[in-house]
Amino acid sequence: MSITVLGVDPRSRSKQKLQAPAPLPHVSRRALARVRDRIAPPTACHCCRGPVKLTNNRDIYAGQSFGEWPYVYRCTQCQAYVGLHPDTDLPLGIMASKETIKARKDAKFLFQRLTKERFANNRTAAYAWLAKALGIAPSICHFGMFGHDQADRAADVCRAQLGSRA
Template sequence: MKRVSDPVLSGQKCPYCGRKTVYVDSAEIYALSYGMIYLCRPCNAYCGVHKGTDIALGRVANATLRNLKKEAHSHFDQLWKQKGMTRKNAYKWLSSSMDIPKDLTHIGMFDEEQCRKVINLCKTKVL
């Protein structure tokens, strides 16, 4: 896993207010600890980190974006599993379909518009 230099895509900066995020225990959000997160308190936007690291899983997200990411992942995972693709090949297809670099093609990094595009692309994908 590679650290992304963009402060928004790496969870270091809130895309909503532009403030620097804080690195805190997830118990602050969930009341139980599930590991560390990057959090923007004023926006209630957050994201987790890869286990055992401080590398964010993507951009911090508010409730709307968190729900869109879940929906995008659901459609994406269903697509590649049902179509007999590997996850890696599915991400190559997604990168090409969205015309974005492979190293930035991760649902965790996507904004609302990009998540909606993933959902629509996956609903219409025919092999």
């Protein structure tokens, strides 16, 4: 799957009133401007190509809503989902199944250890290293953008860098 980075959303500079898609209460120009490496909202699921619905995350968490901006794009077919940048309708990454989410969490745990131990908590330098190690553009080097295989690869390169400490 190819990810196209679109840059800052042009709506952030628009003079027209912003229309928030249901069920979002609003969309903020300032919040849209903060997302420099935006990707388009999904129109079909990244996992199964099924239809996607913008909804509250309480649909995922048994009726309980979590977070200050509790909205997600969710596949009506396979139930994969992705959260949104706060106060926007922009996805944080690509949709993911439960298995992909677990692979991302496992890889990010190793990455955070590596960031602390090798990069003195400099996340920018750590992400630049990871992008180079994975052979991808820095603009898409984010765990929310990783599919299952790429998350596993990220875990492997972090584990190798940590050596016996992993």
